[in-house]
Amino acid sequence: MFNLTYEFKLKPTQSQIAIFEDWLEQCRRVYNYALCERKDWIKSRSCRINACSLHSEYIIPVDTPRPTYFNQSERLTQAKKKYPELSTVAAQVLQQTLKRLEKAFVAMWEHKHGFPRFKKPGKMRSFVFPQLGVNPIQKGKIKLPRIGWVKFYQSREIPDSGTVKQAHIVKRASGWYILLIVQWDVDVPQPIPHGEAIGIDVGLKSFIATSNGLTLKRPRFFVDAERKLKLLQKRVSKKRIGSNNWHKAQRKVAKRHEYVANCRKDWHRKLSHQICNNVGMVFVEDLNLVGLSRSMLGKHCLDAGFGQFFNILEQTCFKRGVYFQKVDSRKTSQTCPNCGTDTGKKELSERTHACSNCCYTADRDVAAAQVVLKRGLAAVGHTVKMLAEGKFIGIPLKQESSSL
Incomplete structure (x- = not known):
């Protein structure tokens, strides 16, 4: 497999911008809630068994499993019944937010990164569509799940031989951008030592x-x-x-x-x-x-x-x-x-x-x-x-x- 990332600037309408902003806020809340669950579980397991803290203790049953990406994704369905605003966001987008939190913990354990932090309003600036429909790209516009066709500045052509696997929506100071991951079913050889x-x-x-x-x-x-x-x-x-x-x-x-x-x-x-x-x-x-x-x-x-x-x-x-x-x-x-x-x-x-x-x-x-x-x-x-x-x-x- 060979992957390439194509970056383009979006031209969303005002209604589409409002949807993007709302989805970012919902992803931020899901991220913070999932992080709070993991943090409370870790603190409950770090308490001393023969003494109590002067400040507070996190009392969580002993048989409560450690929060992971899989069991938190399963509880998303129940959370949508309690919070109807979560139903407006594509399910896979919220799952990718939980996967993002999982990667942050893996980076903390394996690469010595810091403990993941809660995100303030406006600090969540991207979300991911892990799958797109059939033929999602036409000339100068792309079809996103639950949102529809969104125009973008197509500065270069995307080869028809590749398959668009993911779409990453990013908010920057200069506007909205989309990162498309295109995949080819070919094996590209690595360069070997040669020449000067x-x-x-x-x-x-x-x-x-x-x-x-x-x-x-x-x-x-x-x-x-x-x-x-x-x-x-x-x-x-x-x-x-x-x-x-x-x-x-x-x-x-x-x-x-x-x-x-x-x-x-x-x-x-x-x-x-x-x-x-x-x-x-x-x-x-x-x-x-x-x-x-x-x-x-x-x-x-x-x-x-x-x-x-x-x-x-x-x-x-x-x-x-x-x-x-x-x-x-x-x-x-x-x-x-x-x-x-x-x-x-x-x-x-x-x-x-x-x-x-x-x-x-x-x-x-x-x-x-x-x-x-x-x-x-x-x-x-x-x-x-x-x-x-x-x-x-x-x-x-x-x-x-x-x-x-």
Whole structure:
């Protein structure tokens, strides 16, 4: 199976916008109620058996099963009888909201994310249609369950060979958008190591430094917009909370943030295509992005968007048939790329790599990129050797993704 996501901007009528807003509010209430059930059950099982809390205790019978996606979905039918407004929302949309909560708990358990939080009014900004009808898309409009035909700006054609599996409705500061997941029953081969290789080191002084000597200064998207954002936030603080003028001022702030995010993403996409020109392999550092975001320079690391850039670069490499791999990022700036000697820790102000063992001198970031390149080539060396010997049987040859 091969999936692609197509994003389009919707052109809903005022009545359709009212339906979207109502559905978001109902999804928010279902999400909060289900989260409250799970939170109360967890707290009831964390009470001490020989003492009571000075504040309160959560008394829930011992035989009460742990709330999960399945048993909470079963109780949706009973909840619709008690709350008739839930019947106006498609059943699968509410089920996807519960599945969203389940994913949040799985991310907390497996990926060390924080405990899921309750959503305030207006904070639920998306809902999902997991299934659409037969031929749901016509020229410039899509048929959504319970809502009907909704117009959208079809900026590009959707291939007829694919099947639309899901529709994700998203509310943003600039309007309503729809994300269509299109699926093809084909197996697309992964790119294999070939051609010229390049290593990339990322940083705050130079956003990227490549192993062939290219350095690119980091654009300061958020820092440059801070002055305007500060002015807009000051205007918000002077409005009465909940008033129409307060909502208008909030929308201006949200639009500015969206503009900054769009500029950053556009620059990342253009840079990823520039990197993939005339290369066959790309190696980057496997950084601890969460740790960087919580460091002293966390604001600048988040402004650079290293994680988003790596994801976009990986997607671009896949589309253009370029091999992409992450390598160990430890001590890349302390290792000499020429002889492999550990040169010791460098201060941030020291921007030149000078090896006392082999007298190799280079820019600090370029030397780190060359170390990344050597580690990447060492990682794929065994794979390339086995491919050359013909020991990997059944691996399809590289083909261009543009044929899809």
